[in-house]
Ligand SMILES: Nc1ncnc2c1ncn2[C@@H]1O[C@H](COP(=O)(O)OP(=O)(O)OP(=O)(O)O)[C@@H](O)[C@H]1O
């Protein structure tokens with residue numbers, strides 16, 4: 194076993210690898226255990242095999258070959274027979290960081306209700322306004338009653354922020370308040386912050402479990418099947434695309450132009466396009482494009498307008514940033530994320546300018562920017578169920594003494610994933626994958642790539658060890 198502070202790798206027969214998560218007993222030996230209170234809970238006691246076998250693991254790769262290695266596995270999430278906290282001893286806190294996402298309130302609600310109803314825990318604090326709230330604000334007391342209706346509202350009742358991650362101040366606050374379970378809901382930046390909080394807690398030898406719940410509307414967190422809120426955002430984006438289609442179709446040479454979120458990953462734009470079928474061109478950060486000349490965007494727009502009289506374009510906010518780079522200043526937000534220029538607005542102006550020039554076609558372009566409208570809403574039904582499972586899996590993991598983990602579904606089964614696996618890369622649309630090919634075939638747009646570039650993309654992806662192909666699921 195290789196055992197560093199963040200990596201706990203167990204190897205077995207036939208190429209089996211378990212990338213395990215830390216446990217409190219890794220650095221605090223002889224911790225007492227207690228029977229899981231769920232054993233005495235009438236709602237759960239009737240379930241056959243309710244408890245997860247301690248050795249259950251979830252395979253990352255489910256398409257395998259006869260002689261191929263069994264590959265990476267993660268510890269299966271779920272309740273254990275024994276727990277490492279007594280109910281009365283638990284003092285939990287919940288924090289939400291980064292941008293908003295549909296379902297945040299559902300996760301908060303279900304952590305509170307899960308702790309209370311399943312484990313009899315009643316000391317639960319909300320941290321106000323993201324990481325900086327640990328050391329600069331009062332806490333909010335959370336009870337099943339106070340969170341009862343919050344899943345019907347968008348946003349986060351706890352507030353959120355970017356920046357302000359000061360590890361030692363945060364861990365001082367955890368220690369001073371006697372908190373022993375920390376639930377951290379947020380995106381890639383937040384999970385990196387959670388990893389360093391875990392490391393500092395471990396360095397101080399504290400009996401504090403740190404559980405991450407991945408949140409990102411962009412769906413850019415690797416390993417997990419998808420992030421919560423993504424489904425809701427794609428659904429809400431349909432309203433903007435429908436409006437763009439109606440507007441474009443009602444006027445000669447109408448162009449409906451919709452900007453959606455997606456800083457580095459175009460999943461929202463790709464899935465919204467595939468779901469809608471009214472989109473003629475989808476532009477995402479992963480797929481470079483150009484405007485002028487043969488095979489360029491202007492040529493495609495001209496052809497579409499000639500053939501159909503109207504068209505719909507969807508652009509992810511991070512697409513085409515290279516084209517406006519000359520005017521880019523390197524500004525950052527409080528968390529250090531690069532601030533993007535508004536590619537949607539820029540491109541819609543360029544299109545209008547181009548067609549009013551020598552290539553004169555009198556285009557009628559309607560620009561629709563619903564970016565914040567698709568994330569400042571409550572989760573839909575399927576996201577709400579998903580958020581419940583995430584929250585409960587996190588609670589079961591912390592109660593069972595696991596720490597330094599992020600929870601999420603891997604091939605449909607919830608698992609505990611070490612922070613380093615979540616934090617080492619960003620998930621992106623693979624443009625040499627079948628899903629992007631489906632999109633190209635549904636819109637009929639050009640790929641904007643020469644065959645030389647396709648070969649280069651394939652080569653880069655082969656170097657990236659197979660995980661990059663995870664989208665090739667369907
Ligand atoms: N490398 C890091 N180490 C420690 N803390 C970090 C790191 N990166 C970001 N953070 C902290 O995590 C919090 C959220 O980060 P960020 O604003 O990047 O959002 P995010 O979690 O990535 O979510 P999203 O991108 O979906 O909005 C901030 O408080 C930030 O200070």
Ligand SMILES: O=P(O)(O)OC[C@H]1O[C@](O)(CO)[C@@H](O)[C@@H]1O
Pocket residue numbers: 291292293380409410411454455456510526568
């Ligand atoms: O304006 P804000 O709140 O910083 O958030 C914008 C960013 O947040 C995200 O929605 C990720 O959460 C990105 O798609 C977007 O670039």
Ligand SMILES: [Mg+2]
Pocket residue numbers: 291380381382
């Ligand atoms: Mg982020």
